[in-house]
Amino acid sequence: MGAVGGAGIVADGRPLRRLPRIGGHEAFVRPYKRVDRTEQASPRKGPVVAAKPVVKRLVVLVSGSGTNLQALLDAIAASGAEAFGAEIVAVGADRDGIEGLARAERAGVPTFVRRIEDHGTREEWDAALTEAVAAWEPDLVVSAGFMKILGKEFLARFGGRIVNTHPALLPSFPGAHGVRDALAYGVKVTGCTVHFVDDGVDTGPIIAQRAVEIRDEDDESALHERIKEVERRLLVEVVGRLARHGHRIEGRKVVIQ
Numbered sequence: 001m002g003a004v005g006g007a008g009i010v011a012d013g014r015p016l017r018r019l020p021r022i023g024g025h026e027a028f029v030r031p032y033k034r035v036d037r038t039e040q041a042s043p044r045k046g047p048v049v050a051a052k053p054v055v056k057r058l059v060v061l062v063s064g065s066g067t068n069l070q071a072l073l074d075a076i077a078a079s080g081a082e083a084f085g086a087e088i089v090a091v092g093a094d095r096d097g098i099e100g101l102a103r104a105e106r107a108g109v110p111t112f113v114r115r116i117e118d119h120g121t122r123e124e125w126d127a128a129l130t131e132a133v134a135a136w137e138p139d140l141v142v143s144a145g146f147m148k149i150l151g152k153e154f155l156a157r158f159g160g161r162i163v164n165t166h167p168a169l170l171p172s173f174p175g176a177h178g179v180r181d182a183l184a185y186g187v188k189v190t191g192c193t194v195h196f197v198d199d200g201v202d203t204g205p206i207i208a209q210r211a212v213e214i215r216d217e218d219d220e221s222a223l224h225e226r227i228k229e230v231e232r233r234l235l236v237e238v239v240g241r242l243a244r245h246g247h248r249i250e251g252r253k254v255v256i257q
């Protein structure tokens with residue numbers, strides 16, 4: 001499993017601390033640098049200097065309208081990056097001409113595009129995407145409506161810190177048509193899931209979920225819009241908490257510290 005599996009060291013060189021085995025699962029924690037906002041130098045050591053809070057670096061990946069990206073941009077602008085705990089340093093996409101990229105450009109956030117069709121193989125595309133994201137040295141990668149499966153190299157480099165949002169209550173209705181599949185199945189409650197990415201399709205450890213009721217008159221688009229209202233708020237809340245507090249993954253369980 002790519003995201004949180006065996007390796008004790010990730011490719012970016014930052015060490016993962018191994019925790020005691022819990023319920024037979026391996027567990028690792030990536031110690032986030034903590035800064036005491038009230039920390040001041042003692043009078044004997046020199047002038048009083050307040051430490052600056054740590055602001056985590058986010059790269060957001062999009063493929064479409066980018067309303068989840070916009071929710072993150074708005075939340076960070078409203079509270080300020082320091083209070084939110086993170087800033088968006090770049091936005092990447094797998095295609096040109098999408099509203100998600102336009103939203104980033106309007107907010108003054110750098111963008112990059114890596115299209116599969118410009119690369120000989122899927123592996124070459126994955127390597128190119130990995131390099132493009134790595135150049136921004138992200139603490140977290142947020143897949144916000146990114147409609148491509150991330151490859152082995154990407155998972156090896158960023159595993160355990162790639163957050164995805166999915167418009168259904170996983171493990172029900174994974175894949176590209178989570179809203180349509182829930183409607184077709186006839187469930188009465190669906191929702192959204194924010195989870196870490198592993199090497200399966202929407203199978204990684206779940207961080208948070210919210211329910212949305214299905215109405216008799218719902219079609220796919222009406223239901224998806226209602227889910228997205230809830231999903232945007234959940235994504236903002238989760239990304240902020242991860243950035244400010246850090247997390248650990250114990251088997252399938254995500255604990256925000």
Ligand code: GRF
Pocket residue numbers: 062063064065066067068069100144145146165166167228231
């Ligand atoms: C979201 O519902 C996401 O879960 C799904 O695609 C939608 C993206 O919406 N994978 P947007 O591009 O953020 O508006």
